[in-house]
Amino acid sequence: MAKKKIIVIGGGFGGVFAAKSLEKLGRGTLDVELVNNNNYFVFQPLLPEVAASSINSADAVVPLRQLLSNVQVRQARVMGIDFAKKTVIVMQGARMTPVELKYDELVMALGTGVDLNRIPGMADHALTMKDLTDAHRLRTHVIGCLETADVTTEAEVKQQLLTFIVAGAGFSGVETAAEVRQLVSRALRYYPNIKPDEIRMYLIEYADRILPTFPADLAEYATTQLRSQGIDVLTGVGTKSATSTGVELTDGRKINSSTIVATIGNGPHPLVSMLGLDMQWGRIKTDRFMRVPGQEHVWALGDAALIPLVDNPQEDPVDYATQTAQFAVREGHQLAGNIFAKLNGKELKPFAYESKGSLASLGMSKAVADVYGIKLSGTFAWLLWRGFYLSFLPGIAAKFRVGMNWILNSIMPPNIVQLRMPPPATRYIHFWKGDKVFEPGMLIDGFYTVINGSFKLTIDNPDTGEHFEKVFGPGEHFGERVLVKSELRTGLVEALEDGLLLFIAQKDFTRFATAFPFLDNYFKEYIEKTFGGADKAFAPGSTNQRKQLAKTR
Numbered sequence: 001m002a003k004k005k006i007i008v009i010g011g012g013f014g015g016v017f018a019a020k021s022l023e024k025l026g027r028g029t030l031d032v033e034l035v036n037n038n039n040y041f042v043f044q045p046l047l048p049e050v051a052a053s054s055i056n057s058a059d060a061v062v063p064l065r066q067l068l069s070n071v072q073v074r075q076a077r078v079m080g081i082d083f084a085k086k087t088v089i090v091m092q093g094a095r096m097t098p099v100e101l102k103y104d105e106l107v108m109a110l111g112t113g114v115d116l117n118r119i120p121g122m123a124d125h126a127l128t129m130k131d132l133t134d135a136h137r138l139r140t141h142v143i144g145c146l147e148t149a150d151v152t153t154e155a156e157v158k159q160q161l162l163t164f165i166v167a168g169a170g171f172s173g174v175e176t177a178a179e180v181r182q183l184v185s186r187a188l189r190y191y192p193n194i195k196p197d198e199i200r201m202y203l204i205e206y207a208d209r210i211l212p213t214f215p216a217d218l219a220e221y222a223t224t225q226l227r228s229q230g231i232d233v234l235t236g237v238g239t240k241s242a243t244s245t246g247v248e249l250t251d252g253r254k255i256n257s258s259t260i261v262a263t264i265g266n267g268p269h270p271l272v273s274m275l276g277l278d279m280q281w282g283r284i285k286t287d288r289f290m291r292v293p294g295q296e297h298v299w300a301l302g303d304a305a306l307i308p309l310v311d312n313p314q315e316d317p318v319d320y321a322t323q324t325a326q327f328a329v330r331e332g333h334q335l336a337g338n339i340f341a342k343l344n345g346k347e348l349k350p351f352a353y354e355s356k357g358s359l360a361s362l363g364m365s366k367a368v369a370d371v372y373g374i375k376l377s378g379t380f381a382w383l384l385w386r387g388f389y390l391s392f393l394p395g396i397a398a399k400f401r402v403g404m405n406w407i408l409n410s411i412m413p414p415n416i417v418q419l420r421m422p423p424p425a426t427r428y429i430h431f432w433k434g435d436k437v438f439e440p441g442m443l444i445d446g447f448y449t450v451i452n453g454s455f456k457l458t459i460d461n462p463d464t465g466e467h468f469e470k471v472f473g474p475g476e477h478f479g480e481r482v483l484v485k486s487e488l489r490t491g492l493v494e495a496l497e498d499g500l501l502l503f504i505a506q507k508d509f510t511r512f513a514t515a516f517p518f519l520d521n522y523f524k525e526y527i528e529k530t531f532g533g534a535d536k537a538f539a540p541g542s543t544n545q546r547k548q549l550a551k552t553r
């Protein structure tokens with residue numbers, strides 16, 4: 001008899017544990033394949049430690065092929081599902097071509113997405129904390145801020161660089177804030193021009209307390225602990241908007257900062273929300289057996305699924321499985337059992353599980369734990385936290401590597417190597433009224449198009465007394481002289497109101513503009529018409545003037 005083909009899409013906690021159990025239960029009768037966009041499994045609870053340099057990024061992940069030795073692993077991006085034809089469409093290979101994979105049973109474990117679009121500017125300026133790249137980017141960014149602050153003489157800019165904001169104080173927000181604070185504190189001794197009291201760190205939570213899934217007294221302990229480490233915990237207030245220079249809070253306060261980490265905004269996975277399945281709270285509704293209603297051969301689990309824990313669930317999250325690794329693992333085992341039972345004509349079991357508790361690390365060897373109803377805090381809870389996650393990590397090699405990282409990190413100085421990750425060459429940048437886009441003496445960076453708001457360019461030439469100014473509105477642009485090369489800016493551009501710019505880095509803009517003769521001509525004519533010629537456009541860009549500006553910086 002031909003083996004039944006089971007495809008699992010998503011190689012996180014839910015997908016991996018479902019695939020592992022399916023392979024075990026159905027050895028010889030099932031052909032199990034797992035599709036994931038990376039060739040590794042990410043242990044998300046350790047991401048804040050990766051961001052803080054406590055763990056090397058490669059050690060917080062496990063290669064899927066090693067973890068699932070008897071499961072076929074395919075590194076590919078799932079682009080669609082044709083439920084009628086029972087096929088998954090993936091993009092794969094060097095040319096990223098679409099391939100159709102046939103299934104008998106499909107397990108959906110794609111996790112969730114991040115949707116920050118409800119807060120203006122957040123999607124463009126906040127760092128997220130969802131996968132390995134995010135953690136690595138945050139670490140690089142924080143170290144970059146320290147490097148820049150150490151050589152910055154402008155007090156306002158320095159303060160902005162040394163202010164760190166974490167939005168959202170659930171598990172990941174609290175742990176990220178604590179770990180980043182610890183990294184900064186430990187790294188400071190290598191930055192002689194930064195004083196400890198120049199560091200500002202904010203943890204912002206809209207609810208009236210942090211760690212909403214923990215008992216109130218443990219959340220209170222965590223708040224006190226974080227404050228004692230110099231983290232300003234702000235509750236009952238949210239983030240209203242974000243720009244390249246900071247955040248505005250819902251109470252009207254503005255905090256200037258170069259670092260905004262958003263652990264809020266969990267939204268539906270973009271692919272999942274396009275499939276036309278019955279969804280609630282951004283999750284796929286399933287029955288108690290984790291089957292997707294209306295799709296006979298489709299199952300869902302993990303963060304992507306809304307799995308009822310009782311027969312008649314109400315509109316209350318407590319009636320459903322929570323979005324945690326603990327639940328996803330348990331769901332994986334049980335879902336595998338149910339698929340196996342279905343294929344063998346046996347009875348399916350409804351999903352039922354009670355959380356064994358929660359643990360959250362607070363940095364500085366402190367944690368809070370609520371395990372089997374026993375509340376713990378302090379160093380003992382932290383040891384428990386470490387012990388639990390070490391035991392939870394799949395594979396001996398991963399346990400050993402993480403254990404070694406922890407030991408080395410406790411006796412060695414922090415790793416402050418900055419492996420740069422340049423920002424996207426084309427990106428949106430939000431500005432508040434009065435913000436400077438650039439000013440004389442800054443290195444030329446790129447070309448700007450106004451999406452909304454208005455921006456004023458002022459050029460003053462002290463040599464000739466010439467003064468030039470122009471206001472740019474939506475659809476207009478500035479910075480086009482990057483096409484003709486120059487090292488330093490000679491004009492000042494300020495936002496006259498809150499606004500949004502599309503930025504294209506110099507190299508990319510120059511390549512693009514010069515590739516199209518009509519664009520090249522357009523910009524040359526534009527410079528002629530607007531500034532009265534290239535010379536005027538560069539006022540006061542004489543070599544002497546630029547040298548002078550460079551000296552004063």
Ligand SMILES: Cc1cc2nc3c(=O)[nH]c(=O)nc-3n(C[C@H](O)[C@H](O)[C@H](O)COP(=O)(O)OP(=O)(O)OC[C@H]3O[C@@H](n4cnc5c(N)ncnc54)[C@H](O)[C@@H]3O)c2cc1C
Pocket residue numbers: 009010011012013014015035036037038041042044045046047048076077078079109110111112129130171172271301302303304323324325326327328359
């Ligand atoms: C920073 C952080 C800290 C956390 N701490 C804890 C904790 O302490 N305790 C706890 O219990 N839980 C914690 N969680 C939550 C926990 O990690 C999640 O509940 C769990 O990972 C959910 O598992 P999942 O399999 O549903 O989704 P995920 O683990 O997110 O896995 C989804 C997988 O699908 C893949 N994928 C997505 N789209 C595609 C596509 N189009 N094609 C192919 N593959 C795709 C992804 O790469 C990923 O591998 C934390 C989460 C974060 C982000």
